[in-house]
Amino acid sequence: MRIVVCIKQVPDAKNVKLDEKTYTLKREGVESIINPFDMYALEEGLRIKEKMGGAMSVISMGPPQTDSSHREAVSYGVDDGGLLSHRAFAGADTLATSKTLAHGIKKIGFDLIICGKQAIDGDTAQVGPELAAHLGLPHVSFVRKVLEITEQSLTVERLMDDGYDVVRMLFPALMTVVKEINLPRMPSLKGKMRAKKIEISAWGPAEIGLDDTQAGLAGSPTKVVKVFAPQPRSKRELVVGDPAVQAASLLDRLTDDGILKISR
């Protein structure tokens, strides 16, 4: 089985602090990590590869330094990786990103594509399903468990707001996964050694047969026209006193605000 996992390099939110004046993220000196949801995609891919045999690749679109994420993936047991890196890819929205990834993945070949449910910097959750559309694949999003996998089909649990659905799809297919699906492994010593030496292929539009007009800013139908700070919370108040007083004061305030509809 040929498995491809999409990864994205994102700023590590653990070390990101909020600027309390502007409500923007202070990103200076913030380390880059593999998007946390992609770690679950990687782990699930490795488990499926161990069960079914075959090969597993990672693919990413980003600046050249994204190759550190590929090396990290190799240290967990991924076989190889492709990096889509070219200035023609810059400024891409989800449509152009998914189109570019689709061309890169076609070059690698696949039976199963796994993505994290969304990246923690963009939060769109759109690239996985859009990728499936470009490649003409069935897909299931928000997978929390793989119930059964055969050469022909994949049966999974999809997390819903009120419970879950059991869905079966035929290969080739794509799924996006949530955190609940597994606990990612640590890198192996052997993997770390391999990661140091491995060549990560870097591809531009020509290498993946993508027209420049479909990539990056030119291939992006959506445009950001304005960015602004959200309205800061207008009211902030400390409710003081002993616990009984605090509780009573809080209930009074919530009732006055019209939030709680209980009599006084």
Add this chain to the structure above:
Amino acid sequence: MNQDTNQTPTGIFVDKDKCTGCGNCADACPFGVILVEETAGIGEGCNLCGACVDACDFDAIYILGKKEATLTGPDDSRGVWVYAEQRERVLAPVSMELLGEGRRLADILGCPLSAVLLGHQVAGLADTLFAFGADVVYLADHPDLAGFTDERYSAVVTELITEHQPNIVLAGATPVGRSFIPHVAAKLGTGLTADCTGLDIDAQHLLLQTRPAFGGNIMATIVCPERRPQMATVRPRVMKRPTPQPGRKGQLVQVALNRSGFKTNLMEVVQELSDQVNLAEAEIIVTGGRGLQSAKNFQLIYELAGLLGAAVGASRGAVDAEWLSYAHQIGQTGKTVNPKLYIAVGVSGAVQHLVGMQSSDVIVAINNDPHAPIFNVATYGLVGDLFEIVPALIEGIKARMGI
């Protein structure tokens, strides 16, 4: 990136001759990717939002390849569509919220509002959609559409949009909408904005789509100037649910399912009743964190939530400690919620938690550490021992309710 000089450059550039190194652009950059040494340098992570271009007093920063919006007159007549989501023949609340918002947009544009309804034996829901403002309901009622799969629903909706060419398509940012609507948008080759919290129509009659980015720390307004339809998923509970007009009539259009040979099958739907209310739709959420100290102590949270008719959430710490299942997790790697009232009990408020709940209307924080970051976003902060405050709250509510 590769150096390739044979093509027209696209992207953002600094004219080093004009740049004075004043630093206005760096202050204006919401992403913090501009470094000013002698002149400004724009680093990785730029999404070409143009905030720096506006901030520059010297016209030293320019963007190439960003196309100007074209006037799209005929669009206006083509209508606003809302995807009417149903599960097990019950309309999702966000469907009604979208009809209210869709009606408002359609009235600005002077065009009809249509709802798209897929399922099996769901024709009875059409009257509700008319009552909430739909002029037309496209109904695809077929046994093969009884349960949601991305493949089938995407096929039907893509075909309908291709045939009727609406100007705007809206869907709920639910697990269903956020999964199959991107598939539809990519098939159509058009833009899609995820999880919007604000919509409007600008002077050129373009749909302005506003969404939180970077976990709600900044807001971005996005347009889709050239391709149609303009598509957005909209966060539940943000738009106001309109007052229905019972008996309001519209046109029902039956849609045939022309496809078969699907590769995806829904085997089972499991609606878990353990928590009464789901987090996405809850008006009140009570969330417990590590401060609860044990799974057993979550009884306090459940008791308070029960009295308030609230859903129960958990911080990542509480889920990692296996006190509650992942379905309850709120924050960056869990769910994003925006209830009317959010009560955080024993939650310190790491940035990953805050991004999942800071858009709630009113936030109450109960924590024994006065320096806990949760107090920075709390409307009402209660510093103290949760094991004393929460029981006092429970008693207080019971007394007021006369229990």
